[in-house]
Amino acid sequence: MFDCGPDLEDRGICGVEACNADKCYEEPRVVIVGAGMAGLSAAARLSQRGINNIVILEAYERPGGRILSCWLGDIVAELGASWTPKNVATHPIYSLSTFEDPPRPGVPGVEHPRGLFNNVVSGKMPFPSTISAYHKFRQIEEEAAQIYCLGGNKQQGSLINFMSLRIQQELHEYPEEQQHDAARIMFGLTHMLQARCGDDIGLLCADHSGCYMNMPGGDVRVPLGLVGILAPLLRQIPEGAIRYCKPVNCIYWGTCMKSGCRAYVYTTDGEEFQADYVILTPSIGVLCSNAVKLFCPSLPASKVDALKCLCLGACNKVYLEYFRPFWYWHKGDLNFKFEPCSIVDRCDWTRGIRSIEMVPSSKHVLSILVEGPEAAVMENLTDKDIAEGITEILRMYTGNQYIPYPATVLRSFWSSDPYFLGAYSTDCANTDGYAQRSLACPVPGPSEPIPPILLFAGEATVPGMNGTVAAARLSGIREAERIVKLTLQYKGPPLPYGWCTPCPPSEPKKAKMKT
Incomplete structure (x- = not known):
């Protein structure tokens, strides 16, 4: 531990307790790949904790990643992650959106139609049957969730098959004149489940439909578009830390690098960035398609297997x-x-x-x-x-x-965009969150003798919350806190691989006297 004294200008930064001059360590070098919500949240948290030796490499000319708000006529069009009009203070994005200003009243929405459902051909459906069909569907959805909670070895097949069978059973309980409207409502609600995964719900297993968690606090509406929540984060990040138009070409880490540094990050224009830690926030589509050429040495087999279990929905x-x-x-x-x-x-x-x-x-x-x-x-x-x-x-x-x-x-063009290759992640192998937890594990892992070098963040690394902005933010904070904890443990940045702490000089041996 350094004895900081009153003048800290030549001692780097108080990287763990910025307000305590008696606990200052040398500053680790952190390279963050991606300036989306996860990357910006990690950088902002590191800066809050006093670690400012940060470089964020962003492939595009803008921050935000899959947060993309554009003006169109009299609205802000959300081409990526979106909001819905509920303001609840317990939600992490709400607390971020009100970081500087008090909550402002939302823009009034369109008048809600009287009744739950509308028939696009004949107008509004009969009210009693719509209420009954809606509640029946929610019961069926709850049954699918309970299958996950109960566990067991019985395989229920795909989610769509399970729900279709249950809907058919419930339809027999309706009078014949109400069956058509009830079927339209319940199958329509089933179809809306696809929006949660971005792919065919016939590929989802009913046994795992309950492993998705709802974030406390509900949904959040941000005035002037979701891009507005980036401003508080950007103001917390050191000036000049974000390097735009810097796609990463290769990351050398561990034993495959020059001596004197734990990792080297090279961009496509040939610029080199040295790092003690690298936080990776690209989408899993980018990681999967570029894993072979992006890392030297290659990622461990467990990490590659986790990537294969996840996919990006269109x-x-x-x-x-x-x-x-x-x-x-x-x-x-x-x-x-x-x-x-x-x-x-x-x-x-x-x-x-x-x-x-x-x-x-x-x-x-x-x-x-x-x-x-x-x-x-x-x-x-x-x-x-x-x-x-x-x-x-x-x-x-x-x-x-x-x-x-x-x-x-x-x-939007999320699937064909080379820096995203999809909208948001889904657990297509139905691993009960194991794939997300494995992906979130740093490399080298906790059981390795070498301290972690590669850290992984992003919405795909949070079980039960994949596909959400809140997951991206929480994952960035998680990895920033991991670096802070490691800085405490090693009293600064870890030594590069192959280096060792010099042993204290031994006392000179006394010459034996001749008798």
Whole structure:
């Protein structure tokens, strides 16, 4: 431990207790790959704890990662992670969004229709049957969750098969004249489950449907778009720490590196960054596709296996802006979800449309959510193709053949983006969270004699919360605290591999006297 004294200018930084001049250690060098929510949260926490020798390497010219807010007409369009209008102080993103300013009232949303569900052909459905069908579906969903909680060896098959069977059983309890509406509601709600995984729910196992956790505090709405929560983080990070347009080419760590440093990070333009710790926050799609060439030596087999158990679901958003909104003259509610039976006969990308909604507080914009393989196919089409496909759907479901084409099309391209390769992670191997926990383990691991060098953060490393902004933030804080703990343990940065602490000089041996 250093004796800091009154003048700390030449002693680096008080990396563990910034307010305590008696507990100062040499500052570790930290390189963070990615300036998304996980990377920014890690950097901000390290800075709060007094560690400012930080470099954040961001491949794009902007921060935020999969948080992408864009102005379109009179709204902020969320092309990536989004918010919903509930403000609860226990949620980590809410506390971040109110870091500097008190909560502001949200923009008023559209008037909620009277009744739970609407039939896009004949208007509102009968109220009693909709209530009953809704509660029946929630009971079935709870049964699927209970299967996970009870455990056991009985295999229940895919989630869609389990729920379809239970729905069919419940439909027999309805009068014949109510069965059609009840089936539309329950199968429609089943279809909406796909939005939670971004892929075919036929691939999900019913035995593991209850392993997803809801974050305490509910959903959070951030005024002026979710990108607004980045400002408090960016202000906590040392000036100049973020290096934009710096894709990483290779990371040398452990035994495969020059002497004198624990890790070297090279960007595609050839610049070198030395590090004691490297926090990796790229999406698992990027890690999987680049694992061989990105790390030298390669990642351990356990880490590669964990990556193979996870996959990135395809999900994209489309926003359509109209000069003259047609929905003011349209009878009935335009917001509707799609049931599998209603679009199963379509063979183009529109089969993946999950919802079409009027954007709250907007008078000119519609939002469309596209999930599954069709979301990836959509990225290869032109804006004209997208506008024509959605307009065809609108005309078919509203019966209005005079619905105009939109003036502007704004959409996301998460699956084809080389720095994301997907929207958000799913546990496609149904590992009960084991894959996420294994991915979150640092390399070298706790049982290794070498202190950790590679640390992993991101939404895919938090079991039960994958696919959420809150998971990304918590994972970044987790890895920052890991570095703080290691700094305490080693009283500064660990020595590079192969180095050892010099032994104290031994006392000279006394010469034996001749007798």
